Amino acid sequence: MDxxxxxxxxxxxxxxxxxxxxxxxxxxxxxxxxxAVELVRESLSRGAASGYHFVFAxxxxxxxxxxxxxxxxxxARRYDLxxxxxxxxxxxxxxxxxxxxxxxxxxxxxxxxxxxxxxxSRQSYDxxxxxxxxxxxxxxxxxxxxxxxxxxxxxxxxxxxKNDLPPDPLLCL
Amino acid sequence: MDxxxxxxxxxxxxxxxxxxxxxxxxxxxxxxxxxAVELVRESLSRGAASGYHFVFAxxxxxxxxxxxxxxxxxxARRYDLxxxxxxxxxxxxxxxxxxxxxxxxxxxxxxxxxxxxxxxSRQSYDxxxxxxxxxxxxxxxxxxxxxxxxxxxxxxxxxxxKNDLPPDPLLCL
Numbered sequence: 001m002d003x004x005x006x007x008x009x010x011x012x013x014x015x016x017x018x019x020x021x022x023x024x025x026x027x028x029x030x031x032x033x034x035x036a037v038e039l040v041r042e043s044l045s046r047g048a049a050s051g052y053h054f055v056f057a058x059x060x061x062x063x064x065x066x067x068x069x070x071x072x073x074x075x076a077r078r079y080d081l082x083x084x085x086x087x088x089x090x091x092x093x094x095x096x097x098x099x100x101x102x103x104x105x106x107x108x109x110x111x112x113x114x115x116x117x118x119x120x121s122r123q124s125y126d127x128x129x130x131x132x133x134x135x136x137x138x139x140x141x142x143x144x145x146x147x148x149x150x151x152x153x154x155x156x157x158x159x160x161x162k163n164d165l166p167p168d169p170l171l172c173l
Numbered sequence: 174m175d176x177x178x179x180x181x182x183x184x185x186x187x188x189x190x191x192x193x194x195x196x197x198x199x200x201x202x203x204x205x206x207x208x209a210v211e212l213v214r215e216s217l218s219r220g221a222a223s224g225y226h227f228v229f230a231x232x233x234x235x236x237x238x239x240x241x242x243x244x245x246x247x248x249a250r251r252y253d254l255x256x257x258x259x260x261x262x263x264x265x266x267x268x269x270x271x272x273x274x275x276x277x278x279x280x281x282x283x284x285x286x287x288x289x290x291x292x293x294s295r296q297s298y299d300x301x302x303x304x305x306x307x308x309x310x311x312x313x314x315x316x317x318x319x320x321x322x323x324x325x326x327x328x329x330x331x332x333x334x335k336n337d338l339p340p341d342p343l344l345c346l
Contacts, residue, residue, distance in 0.1 A: 029247065073204065074202065074208065074320065075319060114318070142314065145287070146248060146289075147248050148248065
């Protein structure tokens with residue numbers, strides 16, 4: 001099995017990689033894909049000032065999953081987990097969990113205390129919500145009919161604790 | 174009394190006007206002021222693509238209040254009211270209400286169905302929350318300790334109805 005590496009530096013080729021991963025997941029609308037790609041562009045052009053941090057999971061040189069997070073402006077030590085996606089061929093192998101743990105560790109290392117995730121009430125997101133619930137995220141609020149009639153926004157939160165340690169530096173390029 | 178006019182076009186001088194109004198309100202932190210100003214800059218440099226719409230209330234040529242709103246990405250006909258602020262000398266005269274009504278009418282004209290407002294549970298925002306409640310906004314969700322320990326985010330929503338008509342075009346420059 002090819003070794004998995006995490007990379008935090010953003011490269012121009014990540015624009016295409018992120019588009020490919022997000023599109024192929026089949027979970028996101030075109031407008032959502034464009035936003036995912038836009039965050040990569042923002043990070044490339046503005047660096048840390050963009051407020052977007054990335055973690056790319058690579059096997060050899062192929063990006064097989066990624067995560068995007070960042071501090072929430074005007075809050076004290078609160079972070080948004082904007083995006084986490086894994087290539088269809090790599091799903092079901094624990095990569096999402098590894099990416100999430102890695103990001104949580106990075107956020108903890110940055111002094112983060114709470115992580116927020118926004119998701120949809122649509123049935124296609126059932127697995128996504130289960131994924132977060134199993135990993136310590138609880139439902140904090142529901143905005144009824146937020147995305148569209150019958151499609152609510154569900155806001156999840158995880159309060160970081162002692163077990164959410166910074167990731168092992170050896171894992172990261 | 175000088176006549177009040179509403180202007181939607183954004184001018185470079187609005188950067189200073191917005192900073193002045195937001196700072197002088199005494200309600201916002203420095204980081205929040207910077208964000209308010211950044212939205213004006215974004216609108217100036219990217220136009221409609223920025224997603225930020227502005228309404229400036231003017232007396233003669235002085236900006237005495239303003240409002241910023243925009244469509245929420247990846248939603249169907251949902252809008253965020255990002256900002257509404259009135260110069261201290263003009264407060265208590267109904268200008269905030271006029272600005273809000275004008276914006277609601279514009280949002281209704283754009284096909285908007287719901288308007289979201291985010292505010293803080295801090296005591297200094299009591300009047301702000303009363304202002305919205307009186308004007309048809311209801312509490313939709315609370316994110317406990319969102320901004321900081323003891324400082325929660327309160328999300329308000331107004332579902333637009335038949336009475337939220339587009340503004341009289343004569344009011345607008």
